[in-house]
Amino acid sequence: MMRIGLFLLTNLAVLIVFSIVFAVLSRVFGLSGVFGAGGLNYTSLAVMCLVWGVVGSMISLFLSKWMAKKSTGTVVIDVPKNGTEQWLVDMVARQAKAVGIGMPEVGIFDNPQPNAFATGWNKNNALVAVSTGLIHTMTPDEVEAVLAHEIGHVANGDMITLALIQGVVNAFVMFFARVIGNFVDRVVFKNESNSPGVAYYVTSIVMDILLGILASAIVMWFSRLREYRADEMGAKLAGRDKMISALNALRPAEARPDTMPEAMKAFAISSGQSQSFSIAHLFRSHPSLDDRIAALQKLH
Template identity: 55%
Template sequence: MKRIGLFLLTNIAVMAVAMLTLNLLGVGSYMQGTSLNLGNLFMFALVFGFAGSFVSLAMSKWMAKMSTGAQVIETPRNQDEQWLLDTVRRQAEKAGIKCPEVAIYDSPEPNAFATGMSKNNSLVAVSTGLLRFMQRNEVEAVLGHEVAHVANGDMVTMALLQGILNTFVIFFAKIVAYVVDRVVLKNEEEGHSWAFIITDIVAQILFGILASIIAMWFSRYREFHADNGGAYLAGKENMIAALKRLQTMQPGHLPDQMAAFGISAAPSSFGDLFKSHPDLADRIAKLEATTQDQLKVA
């Protein structure tokens, strides 16, 4: 129920932001009589495409805390929490960013994630399962991987990419729907017919699949860079050891909003094209072939 409530809240916020923006920009209807106004349609697609992406980004820390139950370490209660804070502070300083909030969430599955709307307004969280089953040098590498995501600006970059993809999905889906409705079916009535609405939905699903392939390809590419950054911040051997440890564990589940920024992910049900993370064996091989002077953040 909590996830359904968060989903509905996010979509209400997206609709409100998009409608307000369209009104402020004075963008009229993209359907004018029986004609399609491409300028208005593009602005409509642009606003709705980026509204969803950036509302999710702006709410990402709050959503992460709500959906996983992550508790931010304000005052360390024990040596482990103090070590986590000190480690992230040290890595953030080395990466040249403000120290993220550090949190722990209760889950038997080993995972960690980073989120936040900017390099200097972010959150790094680890699961209790990861802390329980990994050695400290391995946890340090995982933290380095997540700090590297933040320092590389991956959350913002993914939001920008998703906004662009959303824009073109909406834009071209409505053009296809218009052609089917007005040219193929020769509908001459004003407004949206059922043929337009149904075709629009189907086209958005199909174009959305193609967009997801592009987004997941970029996500996999970005994971290699986060591994590289983690090796720079925590040591190459530690990063390799952490990835090898993950090979022996069942990947932890994360909500969709954070899944792309986790240290690992469950295999995709739809094949390699839809995986957010490369295979661990490929990540290990990539790091082993990387020389010390090639390790860096951003």
């Protein structure tokens, strides 16, 4: 639940910042394009929310590789120092060529738990990184499958698609939060002036939080879907048996604590999902390993 909470808080922080900035600009500069004699201008509001939502997500996307390196301590392999590093670079190069994308940066981060992630703002400027735990505990065939899974994320354009979905979802949340805020302000609190009252701003912020939590379920649904697609690509590039073996090797081990930063777990190949279903399942970034293996076993 800590991982889920931190993800939601990060996204809600964007919405709350928007609420505060929007409130200040409305009070200080009037924002006559959004509020007029007839109250809220829905067209202007929709445009503003879309711009804020998408631009915020795009900024996060462009900074994703830099933030991933800093948060995980990933060291990029510029010049391989040993046979293992050379093998990793060569394997990624072969797989990238097979799917027709540019050579990603290849890195290693210190984490005793076997894990890996891919990020970057486009297919030809990505980063694929693996943990020290993955290198030390998995067989070469399993590491090959994990790399193929991450290359699948890059080739499928998952990073930019996820950012766009998050941006559009945020835009809808911002828009409807303010529509509800306007309704409460004018109908419940009987504000008949051309300017929004305090009730508008308070309600908008509260609805940003509530709608933001509900909207996160949509983003997490896509995140789970992209894991299945990346597993399928991993099976295509490395072989289904290797991909299944790699997923089995990712099962959480209490003896190897996972030090992957919470903000990066949605991008990792494993986030320690349990099989049981609950409301929290709607907010999980990954399907359970059992579900992923079952999906691979159905492939022909």
